[in-house]
Amino acid sequence: MLYALLCYNDEAAVWAWDKAQDDEVMARLAVVRGKLEREGKLGPSLRLLPTTAATTLRKSDPPLVIDGPFAETKEQLLGFYIVDVADLDEAVAVAKELAEANPGGAYEIRPLALFNAGAPLRVEAV
Amino acid sequence: MSADIAWIDAAITAARPQAVGALLRYFRDLDTAEEAFQDACLRALKTWPANGPPRDPAAWLIMVGRNAALDGVRKRSRNTGLPSEEVLSDLSDQEARAADQVDAGDYRDDVLRLLFICCHPDLPATRQIALALRIVSGLTVKQIARAFLVSEAAMEQRITRAKREVAAGEVAFETPGAVERSERLAAVAAMLYLVFNEGYSAGDNPERAQLCGEAIRLTRLLLRLFQAEPEIMGLLALMLIQHSRTPARFDADGQVVLLDDQDRGLWDRKLVTEGLALIDKAMRHRRPGAYQVQAAIAALHARAATPADTDWAQIDALYAGLERLTPSPVVTLNRAVAVSKVRGAEAALEMIAPLEGRLSGYFHFHGLRGALNLELGRHAEARAAFDRAIALAGTAAQAAHIRRHLDRLMADHPAPAA
Numbered sequence: 001m002l003y004a005l006l007c008y009n010d011e012a013a014v015w016a017w018d019k020a021q022d023d024e025v026m027a028r029l030a031v032v033r034g035k036l037e038r039e040g041k042l043g044p045s046l047r048l049l050p051t052t053a054a055t056t057l058r059k060s061d062p063p064l065v066i067d068g069p070f071a072e073t074k075e076q077l078l079g080f081y082i083v084d085v086a087d088l089d090e091a092v093a094v095a096k097e098l099a100e101a102n103p104g105g106a107y108e109i110r111p112l113a114l115f116n117a118g119a120p121l122r123v124e125a126v
Numbered sequence: 127m128s129a130d131i132a133w134i135d136a137a138i139t140a141a142r143p144q145a146v147g148a149l150l151r152y153f154r155d156l157d158t159a160e161e162a163f164q165d166a167c168l169r170a171l172k173t174w175p176a177n178g179p180p181r182d183p184a185a186w187l188i189m190v191g192r193n194a195a196l197d198g199v200r201k202r203s204r205n206t207g208l209p210s211e212e213v214l215s216d217l218s219d220q221e222a223r224a225a226d227q228v229d230a231g232d233y234r235d236d237v238l239r240l241l242f243i244c245c246h247p248d249l250p251a252t253r254q255i256a257l258a259l260r261i262v263s264g265l266t267v268k269q270i271a272r273a274f275l276v277s278e279a280a281m282e283q284r285i286t287r288a289k290r291e292v293a294a295g296e297v298a299f300e301t302p303g304a305v306e307r308s309e310r311l312a313a314v315a316a317m318l319y320l321v322f323n324e325g326y327s328a329g330d331n332p333e334r335a336q337l338c339g340e341a342i343r344l345t346r347l348l349l350r351l352f353q354a355e356p357e358i359m360g361l362l363a364l365m366l367i368q369h370s371r372t373p374a375r376f377d378a379d380g381q382v383v384l385l386d387d388q389d390r391g392l393w394d395r396k397l398v399t400e401g402l403a404l405i406d407k408a409m410r411h412r413r414p415g416a417y418q419v420q421a422a423i424a425a426l427h428a429r430a431a432t433p434a435d436t437d438w439a440q441i442d443a444l445y446a447g448l449e450r451l452t453p454s455p456v457v458t459l460n461r462a463v464a465v466s467k468v469r470g471a472e473a474a475l476e477m478i479a480p481l482e483g484r485l486s487g488y489f490h491f492h493g494l495r496g497a498l499n500l501e502l503g504r505h506a507e508a509r510a511a512f513d514r515a516i517a518l519a520g521t522a523a524q525a526a527h528i529r530r531h532l533d534r535l536m537a538d539h540p541a542p543a544a
Contacts, residue, residue, distance in 0.1 A: 012140040052353070053400055055407055068350075
């Protein structure tokens with residue numbers, strides 16, 4: 001069963017981490033990711049730039065392009081993981097591990113209806 | 127710091143501008159607002175670890191701070207006891223949400239007002255920065271004093287005096303109109319860029335270098351509140367791209383490494399990416415401004431994999447645009463660097479010749495003139511310009527950089543015996 005683990009937190013706090021703090025959290029998350037990858041349970045995972053970098057296209061007629069995220073919320077969507085696990089219990093267990101590596105905020109655990117891997121992108125490490 | 131305390135610290139820091147801004151609107155007095163916020167923070171440190179973090183730390187701090195200050199007022203006037211900790215801190219989520227809804231529309235103007243009072247026109251730039259770092263960022267007087275290399279007592283005095291001037295002036299508490307809001311934004315943007323530049327020119331003073339991160343944090347906050355302002359996007363992009371070069375700007379001995387000589391692999395790609403995304407967004411508005419143009423110039427450097435790949439013709443064109451937007455001899459001087467790459471050192475020297483009167487006391491003018499003359503093989507002129515630059519150097523790093531030029535010049539082309 002495929003699940004998306006959507007990471008939510010207050011981006012004002014997260015993007016105020018200094019480099020050492022950020023590196024530390026990323027290193028802890030990398031350990032969890034590495035383990036999941038070795039177990040063949042981790043698909044794509046990504047981190048989003050802050051919502052200040054976001055642009056939203058409202059599908060009105062004609063479509064309206066506006067600055068900022070779709071929803072103004074206390075916590076923002078900061079990134080996500082796609083995991084392949086047996087059931088919801090296991091998905092929750094993975095989220096708990098990630099939460100231990102990166103406390104604060106919340107993970108929304110959403111089952112996937114469709115997964116297109118797409119073409120392999122040649123991306124520089126961002 | 128334990129994970130708990132670190133989290134609380136981060137949440138309080140993030141909430142501070144909004145919370146102090148709202149308390150300032152409420153009490154219309156900076157000292158009262160700051161005290162109320164301090165009170166709320168103390169209570170947060172006591173109750174958050176036990177009860178868990180509130181959903182909206184800013185709303186929590188505003189409510190608790192407001193109640194605490196009001197109780198303080200009551201206590202002073204009637205000498206009744208403070209209510210117990212539990213009563214004050216037992217803010218249900220619902221209450222916080224209600225407070226949030228009431229205030230949401232005012233938040234952005236609260237933060238803008240708080241930043242704007244630091245831009246009081248009577249305050250010199252350094253005092254504006256010190257005040258903003260104290261009341262908006264919440265840095266301690268000690269931290270600010272270290273950043274500016276002055277004693278704590280002197281900085282305390284500077285900030286107290288600045289606060290007094292602000293208090294004596296008129297602070298507009300009513301919701302600003304569109305024109306006033308954009309004037310405030312422009313003043314605040316300029317002040318934030320000053321904070322950034324304090325950090326950027328810090329050399330090897332790590333306390334001061336942290337001001338770059340602080341300026342970026344506050345500018346991100348401002349952009350979150352004013353999402354469709356292309357100049358704020360431009361300002362943030364400019365800061366991010368400049369800051370991305372920090373790991374490459376100094377060598378192991380703390381000497382300045384010029385853009386051309388920097389190891390571009392050390393540039394922070396995450397900051398560059400965010401900066402490029404923002405300048406793209408800003409350009410769509412087709413409302414150019416000085417920060418956007420400067421960010422676009424920085425972006426062209428960031429996009430060049432090697433110095434040789436730099437699109438100097440485009441940079442020349444952007445500087446020409448900047449000269450129109452904000453005419454200044456320093457902008458022309460910067461343009462001359464691009465001109466030297468596109469049309470040669472001779473053309474660049476011609477361009478800066480008329481600036482001599484206004485920039486005769488400016489380190490970079492003589493530094494550039496030295497470098498251009500050196501390129502043309504005019505060693506005597508180069509030496510004279512470098513000598514002048516050294517005499518005007520503002521930091522040891524600047525002086526050392528020119529000294530290396532001179533040493534090389536002397537080694538290759540010794541001065542003729544007098």
